Amino acid sequence: MPELYQQIADNKRKSWLFVLFLFVLVAVVMFFFGILTGMGSFGFILALLIAGFSAIGSYYWSDKIVIAATGAQPADGKQYFKLHSLIEGLCIAGGLPKPKVYVLEDDAINAFATGRDPKHAVVCVTTGALRKLDKSELEGVLAHELSHVKNYDVRFVTFAVVMVGIVGILANMAFRGMLFGGGNRDRGGKGGSLGIALVVIGILFLILAPLFAKLVQLAVSRKREYLADA
Known part of the structure; x- marks a missing residue:
């Protein structure tokens, strides 16, 4: 029994670390969203609003959304x-x-x-x-x-799914804005090598971020499933 309680405590700690990881990941995605779309600080604020409304909506209406x-x-x-x-x-x-x-x-x-x-x-x-x-x-x-x-696993999983979804949505919007909005076409000359480097890093990050976030979410969710059986 002490071992089970230790596993529960470890799982809670890992869950909070995952939440912190998601917040940092979303913040970095919002930063690159502003760069790749050419919107700058406005793009960051737009991404923040999208993330905020998604998180609030999932918190208060997740049960109704799932049932519907x-x-x-x-x-x-x-x-x-x-x-x-x-x-x-x-x-x-x-x-x-x-x-x-x-x-x-x-x-x-x-x-x-x-x-x-x-x-x-x-x-x-x-x-x-x-x-x-x-x-x-x-x-x-x-x-x-x-x-x-x-154990509030439902709240955690809902939050995790929404945050991972936000990462994917913002990444998709950033790519579309870059390809069709022309946000970066004139940045090479103005920003020099630093601007080009940020764009390349941003593209690589936005490609890998949704996949990495999903893998971490699945790993933590699996652990919570195991403890629910215990």
């Missing part, structure tokens, strides 16, 4: 009484408020949790899981998802 994207429906209390009872029992045992319960019409065995914190959590289960899993198996699946809710 999947097409899940609220689980009727009478029709899915056993499901509600299982979740309520697990929440009482874990000291959690009961989340909103949704059902997704899908023959695959699957479940997921979303929401920014335990008070705004949503747990969704596929109809395939409800039909094919026995009580103990379904309880294990639900306990896994509620563990994510309790």
Whole structure:
């Protein structure tokens, strides 16, 4: 048990380091966004606004976005009484408020949790899981998802996905601005070798940054999945 708690502490520390890494990465991407688009400080501010609105939107409306994207429906209390009872029992045992319960019409065995914190959590289960899993198996699946809710894994993963997405979006916009906007075509003469070097570094960075951010996100998310099973 002490080893498990040590793993949890290590995972939290790595998660915070990943968050710091993403903030630095986004800041550098915004810097090169301004250079490659030829917008300078205005480009930096524009990139900052895009990142800010994306982060705020994902924080407050991630559950609604996910539910709308999947097409899940609220689980009727009478029709899915056993499901509600299982979740309520697990929440009482874990000291959690009961989340909103949704059902997704899908023959695959699957479940997921979303929401920014335990008070705004949503747990969704596929109809395939409800039909094919026995009580103990379904309880294990639900306990896994509620563990994510309790450990704020949902908030972390949502933030990570959004930040990685922001890196990709800004990189794509920078390339388009450079290729079609003509932002850099006259910079070679004005900025000399330094300007050319910044452009080359910026291009290489914006190519590699989304991939690197995604790989780090997957590595940390995998660790959180392992601890949720524990």
